[in-house]
Amino acid sequence: MLSGAGQLTAVALLVLFTWINLAGVSRLAQWIDGLTLWKLLVPLLVSITLMLIAGHWSNLSLAMPASGTVVEAIGSGGILFSLLGFRSAMDMAGEVRNPQRNVPLAMAVGLGICLLIYLVLQLSFLVSVPPESLHKGWSQLSLTAHGGPLVALAVGLGLSWVALVLLIDAVVSPSATGMAYLGISARVSWMMGECRLLPGALGRLNSRGVPHWALLSSLIISMLLLWLTPSWQGLVSFLTSTQIIALAMGPVSLLALRRQLPDAERRFQVPCPRMFCSLAFVMATWATSCTGRTALEGAVLVISIPSLMYVLVRSVQGQAMDLKAGLWWGLYLGLLTLDMELFSQGQRWALPTGWHLVLLAGLALAVMPMAVNSALPRASAHALTNLTQPPDPD
Structure with missing residues (x-):
């Protein structure tokens, strides 16, 4: 749960993300490109380090519990949330060049890279857990200290630098997602304003082609959600x-x-x-x-x-x-x-x-x-x- 200071910090970050989005999609892309390189390299570096130093490959022979909580962890643990990032390319399609080529390419590559990183991270976690911690099975494993399972494993292995990198990554990596999602929600509201499903003011663009009123409405709604669900x-x-x-x-x-538009031109046909x-x-x-x-x-x-x-x-x-x-x-x-x-x-x-x-x-x-x-x-x-x-x- 976020404390009062934590909620104020989160609001300040939302305001910063809104300011970046107001500069236009090209400026937003510059920020996200820089953070994306970090998001790709850090998980792979941490995973390889843990696998090389710990390397308890015998852990892979231990049966995992057949429980519905495993399925629930996919949703509440952020895995589905991360994989749903593929839709960013679709929602931003109106502001990219050559969308017929770049949008499906971005969706396929982004989803593939995300899935690969998750699999490598999960593998590194499985082989890094000390075997003595699994005497009662995976269901009794608890690694909540120091800020998360991977950080706890890194501290246990004496890898303080890995733990520090993971804690920094916990702040840096979500920033790219926050910037993109704030812009995406604004563009969805803008399109709904254009179609008269929302007030017409949300369908207006500023001189940079940014839906500024829709972006500000997304900021307000984000603050409200942050207050309602602080965890x-x-x-x-x-x-x-x-x-x-x-x-x-x-x-x-x-x-x-x-059915409705059988003769419409379709650049992509499923x-x-x-x-x-x-x-x-x-x-x-x-x-x-x-x-x-x-x-x-x-x-x-x-x-x-x-x-x-x-x-x-x-x-x-x-x-x-x-x-x-x-x-x-x-x-x-x-x-x-x-x-x-x-x-x-x-x-x-x-x-x-x-x-x-x-x-x-x-x-x-x-x-x-x-x-x-x-x-x-x-x-x-x-x-x-x-x-x-x-x-x-x-």
């Missing part, structure tokens, strides 16, 4: 859950748009769309269960309240709404919440991890056809007005 684990779980729920709309949208979209929807549904019951229910609440407010305002204004086409979304969120209340770990009818995943897959595959079939037969004229053709590649 790192709670904040990461909540943000991961909201992002995954948002990503779950992607597969449904792709199939719906294939092969076997029904198969891959169904698989993606199932995996997104699985991922929501990894974040935990509290995070998921909080995310559903945060998504539902503004949605209901939007419906209420549009109703008062007498504007037409295609509510029938969106009922599947409410059903999906309701089923996710009901599943977590009944069948998640610690609940009355908790299911083993394997069977729980089967249930969630069935839920997703049942909702998917309903979602696609309830889509509007044609894209609305208002939506088409706000679409712009991407530039030709250089």
Whole structure:
């Protein structure tokens, strides 16, 4: 949990990140490029050092506990949150050159590098734990001293310089993510302002082409979230859950748009769309269960309240709404919440991890056809007005 001084420091960092974003995406990229080199080299250097000095390779023969807490750690431990960074390239696509080439390249390379670094880090951790600490099994292992498991291992091995580098990295590495995510959220708000889903002021750009009002609104919301969830684990779980729920709309949208705009030019075309979209929807549904019951229910609440407010305002204004086409979304969120209340770990009818995943897959595959079939037969004229053709590649 953050202390009062810690929260003030976090607010100061948010203001700094906002100032950097206000300078434009090119200046933001310069800052992130410098920090990215650090983020790549430090984990690899630390991992190689721990493996060379400790090297307890016999640890790999010890069985890991088959527990649902392992699955939950993927969401609450920051692994999913880090892997979701691939969407940064997608959200910034409107401000990069030759997006047809660079966006998918950045997504593939970024996700691959992130996965590789995580695997190397996990391997170094597994072989660095002293065998005598595993007499009671992995489930009884506790390495919470000195600021984290890897720092505790480094201190135990007498590698004070490694521990110092890890503590510095814990401050430097998240800074790049903070800068990028603040800019991304502002650009999402800007696009929603352009499409009149949010107040029009959020759709304005300054002289540098930066959505300054949207950026300031993101700063305020970030401060509010920091105050509501002052713990790192709670904040990461909540943000991961909201992002995954948002990503779950992607597969449904792709199939719906294939129906609505069959003759539209597509620079990238997903092969076997029904198969891959169904698989993606199932995996997104699985991922929501990894974040935990509290995070998921909080995310559903945060998504539902503004949605209901939007419906209420549009109703008062007498504007037409295609509510029938969106009922599947409410059903999906309701089923996710009901599943977590009944069948998640610690609940009355908790299911083993394997069977729980089967249930969630069935839920997703049942909702998917309903979602696609309830889509509007044609894209609305208002939506088409706000679409712009991407530039030709250089």
